[in-house]
Amino acid sequence: ETGVTQTPRHLVMGMTNKKSLKCEQHLGHNAMYWYKQSAKKPLELMFVYNFKEQTENNSVPSRFSPECPNSSHLFLHLHTLQPEDSALYLCASSQPPGTGGNEQFFGPGTRLTVL
Amino acid sequence: AQSVTQPDIHITVSEGASLELRCNYSYGATPYLFWYVQSPGQGLQLLLKYFSGDTLVQGIKGFEAEFKRSQSSFNLRKPSVHWSDAAEYFCAVGARDYKLSFGAGTTVTVRA
Numbered sequence: 272e273t274g275v276t277q278t279p280r281h282l283v284m285g286m287t288n289k290k291s292l293k294c295e296q297h298l299g300h301n302a303m304y305w306y307k308q309s310a311k312k313p314l315e316l317m318f319v320y321n322f323k324e325q326t327e328n329n330s331v332p333s334r335f336s337p338e339c340p341n342s343s344h345l346f347l348h349l350h351t352l353q354p355e356d357s358a359l360y361l362c363a364s365s366q367p368p369g370t371g372g373n374e375q376f377f378g379p380g381t382r383l384t385v386l
Numbered sequence: 387a388q389s390v391t392q393p394d395i396h397i398t399v400s401e402g403a404s405l406e407l408r409c410n411y412s413y414g415a416t417p418y419l420f421w422y423v424q425s426p427g428q429g430l431q432l433l434l435k436y437f438s439g440d441t442l443v444q445g446i447k448g449f450e451a452e453f454k455r456s457q458s459s460f461n462l463r464k465p466s467v468h469w470s471d472a473a474e475y476f477c478a479v480g481a482r483d484y485k486l487s488f489g490a491g492t493t494v495t496v497r498a
Contacts, residue, residue: 275429313390314476314488327485361429373418373480377429 273297275378277362283384284352292347292381294362301367303345304375305337308359320345321367352385359383388413388479392489399467400497407462407492409477419460420478420486421451430476436460447471472496 275296284290296303305317319327320339334356336348345362359382363375391410399405411417418437422430434445441453451462460477474493480486 277429311395311490313490316485363430373486374420374432374435375486376432377422379427379429382427 275362275364275376277360277378277381279381280379281382281384283386284349285386286352286354288352289348289350291349292360292362292383294345294347294378296343296345296362296364296376296378298364298376300364300376301342302365303339303342304363304365305345305347306361306363308361308380314361318347349383352383354385357383357385388417388481388485388487390477390479390487390489392475392477392492394492395490396493396495398495398497401469402466405462405464405467405471405494407475407477407494409460409462409489410458411460411477411479412458413479413481415481416455418480419451419453420480421445421449421460421462422476422478422488423447424474424476424491426473433462433475467494467496469496469498 278293302321304319307315316329317331318337323339334351338346359380361380362378365373365375389412393408420435421433423433424430433449434443436443436453444450449464453460474491476491477489478486
């Protein structure tokens with residue numbers, strides 16, 4: 272595997288379900304990100320982890336719970352979601368902030384549908 | 387806080403014609419600027435980036451962009467588009483920290 276991978280690629284869940292999204296990066300980066308992409312809206316940064324520590328929570332509802340066990344893996348745990356949470360969830364990684372460039376590499380995303 | 391405006395929501399261009407996508411940014415210092423492309427059902431792929439130096443930057447797939455500080459712009463160009471260039475294009479601006487601000491995107495349709 273190369274780059275940034277995300278599983279599953281598609282997920283349909285009910286409002287009472289609990290599910291998790293997984294992201295893995297094979298680039299040796301130390302910063303990882305979750306974004307939400309809704310139709311015709313700019314990407315919304317949700318969470319940032321730098322060296323496994325959460326450094327940004329962009330006022331995300333608590334029904335989204337991130338986890339970063341190491342610098343290569345990032346999870347997004349989902350519970351009691353709402354239909355408006357349906358979107359494409361993108362994971363990205365980069366070199367640590369402030370190291371001269373914050374080029375981010377993106378995974379293919381998980382298309383989430385909440386019924 | 388930084389922000390990005392992509393004035394064109396949708397552009398249609400004929401195959402073989404030139405393409406220019408506009409991007410205007412707002413940021414108080416020298417920005418880091420990026421163009422990403424997203425094909426349907428895919429994540430974002432970096433086309434090119436500007437950090438410093440030469441204001442005309444070359445990217446992948448035959449794209450280039452020019453940084454114009456006086457106009458706060460970073461427009462993307464391609465001299466001759468291919469059908470495979472049909473996609474959504476995002477401009478982004480960042481600083482030395484990790485935050486990137488993305489524009490809402492421009493959808494490019496290529497007609498035969």
